[in-house]
Amino acid sequence: MPQGKGFQSFFHKTLLRALLLLFVLSSGFPISYLKAQDPSQTINSIEIVGTSDLEKAQILFMIESQVGETLDQRKLRQDVHILHEMNLFRDVQVEVEPGEDGYILRYRLKERARLADVRIEGRTLVSKTEIEKQLTIKVL
Numbered sequence: 001m002p003q004g005k006g007f008q009s010f011f012h013k014t015l016l017r018a019l020l021l022l023f024v025l026s027s028g029f030p031i032s033y034l035k036a037q038d039p040s041q042t043i044n045s046i047e048i049v050g051t052s053d054l055e056k057a058q059i060l061f062m063i064e065s066q067v068g069e070t071l072d073q074r075k076l077r078q079d080v081h082i083l084h085e086m087n088l089f090r091d092v093q094v095e096v097e098p099g100e101d102g103y104i105l106r107y108r109l110k111e112r113a114r115l116a117d118v119r120i121e122g123r124t125l126v127s128k129t130e131i132e133k134q135l136t137i138k139v140l
Contacts, residue, residue: 041070044102050089050109059083059107071096071103079107088112 046067048056063079065072076094083092091110096103118135120128 040098040102042102043067043069043071043105044099045104047104047106048109049106051111055088059109062086063107065105071105076105083107083109 043065044067046060046063046065048059051059062082064075064082065079069075076096080092080094083089088111089109090112091108093108095106095108097106098104120131
């Protein structure tokens with residue numbers, strides 16, 4: 001029965017190819033690949049509004065969205081979550097603006113008030129050092 005074995009081999013190869021094709025098509029690979037190649041879906045620039053230049057560099061390092069990547073709504077939600085978790089901002093908003101070569105992301109941040117100085121005055125019974133040890137609020 002050499003013909004039977006040849007048929008089985010052909011059948012198995014065909015089945016394997018069909019399953020592989022089905023897997024590739026169902027995984028979304030071709031669609032995501034085409035999206036990644038579309039320059040209009042790319043993040044062209046990221047702007048941080050409402051904070052100092054030093055903090056801008058830190059924020060760009062912390063967020064998931066990056067220049068040159070494809071715009072991803074999940075990453076934008078994650079970015080907002082990350083910025084809220086920093087506990088430095090009372091409001092975080094992301095604007096997505098279409099540009100000529102892709103998208104411009106604009107993160108609008110409103111900072112929380114920061115404690116700049118603590119003065120301990122009028123103490124008589126307890127030393128300044130002892131009071132500072134008990135403070136739970138720290139100066140940034």
